[in-house]
Amino acid sequence: MGELLGVAVLGAGHMGADHVRRLDRVVSGARVAAVADPDTARAEETAAGIEGVSVHADATAALDAPGVDAVLVASPGPAHEEALLAAFARGLPVLCEKPMVPDPAGALRVVEAEARLGRRLAQIGFMRRYDAGYLRLKALLDGGRLGRPLMLHCTHRNVSSPAHFTSHMLVNSSVSHEIDAARWLLGQELTAVTVLRPAPSAGAPEGLADPQFVLLETERGALVDVEVFVNCGFGYQVRCEAVCEAGSARIGEEEAMSVTTRDGARQEVPQDCLVRFADAYDREVQTWVDATRGGRVTGPSAWDGYAASTVAEAGVRALETGRRTSVALAPRPALYGGAGR
Numbered sequence: 015m016g017e018l019l020g021v022a023v024l025g026a027g028h029m030g031a032d033h034v035r036r037l038d039r040v041v042s043g044a045r046v047a048a049v050a051d052p053d054t055a056r057a058e059e060t061a062a063g064i065e066g067v068s069v070h071a072d073a074t075a076a077l078d079a080p081g082v083d084a085v086l087v088a089s090p091g092p093a094h095e096e097a098l099l100a101a102f103a104r105g106l107p108v109l110c111e112k113p114m115v116p117d118p119a120g121a122l123r124v125v126e127a128e129a130r131l132g133r134r135l136a137q138i139g140f141m142r143r144y145d146a147g148y149l150r151l152k153a154l155l156d157g158g159r160l161g162r163p164l165m166l167h168c169t170h171r172n173v174s175s176p177a178h179f180t181s182h183m184l185v186n187s188s189v190s191h192e193i194d195a196a197r198w199l200l201g202q203e204l205t206a207v208t209v210l211r212p213a214p215s216a217g218a219p220e221g222l223a224d225p226q227f228v229l230l231e232t233e234r235g236a237l238v239d240v241e242v243f244v245n246c247g248f249g250y251q252v253r254c255e256a257v258c259e260a261g262s263a264r265i266g267e268e269e270a271m272s273v274t275t276r277d278g279a280r281q282e283v284p285q286d287c288l289v290r291f292a293d294a295y296d297r298e299v300q301t302w303v304d305a306t307r308g309g310r311v312t313g314p315s316a317w318d319g320y321a322a323s324t325v326a327e328a329g330v331r332a333l334e335t336g337r338r339t340s341v342a343l344a345p346r347p348a349l350y351g352g353a354g355r
């Protein structure tokens with residue numbers, strides 16, 4: 015490794031371009047060494063102006079480019095397994111966007127490959143674990159002042175969904191965040207999923223089951239409900255309220271500015287995850303860079319990625335059948351700690 019951690023960024027879309035900007039201009043200790051995207055015009059545009067960066071159509075070629083010490087995967091979910099396994103084969107640490115691998119069988123192959131290496135190389139991009147509000151809520155719940163958590167009430171709204179978004183993706187892409195946050199906040203595995211669908215919003219594209227109402231059950235009897243609504247049209251809103259035996263706590267309502275003029279007071283509403291979670295992404299990537307330079311791997315693990323994909327896949331079946339669906343996890347390899355840790 016040179017003085018700075020050289021990072022290959024795979025995928026230069028919405029998220030990848032933002033991570034390139036972050037690595038180049040926001041976090042310390044890293045540089046963008048390579049950018050890969052089959053859409054090379056997009057990769058060129060994203061890499062423009064960055065000194066010493068190479069641009070690739072092929073993700074694997076980017077891993078072998080000069081100066082690459084680590085990988086940030088921001089390609090679409092179905093491409094993640096190949097990227098993770100290629101990084102493992104080269105011993106490169108990886109920060110991989112969620113969902114780690116949407117298909118649980120593929121996610122398990124990643125867990126098994128890392129377990130065979132006998133050391134962690136992957137951190138999964140569940141950035142809510144780095145959001146100031148979620149961190150405060152986690153500390154409060156762990157401190158025990160509110161007593162035993164009984165329920166989490168979660169809201170997850172996007173202004174609009176991309177053209178390729180399917181009804182399944184509300185569960186296995188959007189709700190994957192709440193699945194991980196619930197496992198982490200409560201320190202428990204999730205055991206069953208039920209998904210209800212109200213009459214779709216007129217604002218949703220034809221055929222998309224939007225919104226949905228997802229109910230998750232935990233191994234020690236807590237309940238987590240999630241309203242997921244990805245074409246709400248009015249804002250990017252992510253909120254969570256924990257209800258415990260001795261009190262409740264709510265986060266996610268204080269994220270935007272309130273503006274007062276002589277015409278009245280107005281509360282601004284973030285329109286995009288890159289605004290709502292800007293600080294969380296910065297903290298996530300800085301933490302990853304610092305740990306990687308120190309030879310450590312921290313944060314959400316490949317096991318967390320696998321667990322989230324398995325719960326989400328049960329959720330997709332629950333959506334299709336309308337039935338409560340149990341979650342069956344494979345045995346956890348010794349490499350990984352307790353639930354959500």
Ligand SMILES: NC(=O)c1ccc[n+]([C@@H]2O[C@H](COP(=O)([O-])OP(=O)(O)OC[C@H]3O[C@@H](n4cnc5c(N)ncnc54)[C@H](O)[C@@H]3O)[C@@H](O)[C@H]2O)c1
Nearest residue numbers: 024025026027028029030051053073088089091093111112
């Ligand atoms: N953590 C978050 O809040 C958050 C937010 C948005 C997206 N994401 C995740 O980031 C990933 C990318 O999402 P996005 O919104 O940027 O999508 P996007 O469609 O905007 O961009 C994806 C890019 O990857 C490229 N690509 C396709 N196959 C590739 C491959 N094999 N190797 C390299 N690049 C490839 C595409 O050409 C495209 O430019 C997804 O996993 C998504 O779930 C996470």
Ligand SMILES: O[C@H]1[C@H](O)[C@@H](O)[C@H](O)[C@@H](O)[C@H]1O
Nearest residue numbers: 171172187188189191244287
């Ligand atoms: O990929 C995105 C991303 O994960 C966002 O954080 C989430 O709000 C969206 O619903 C999802 O589509």
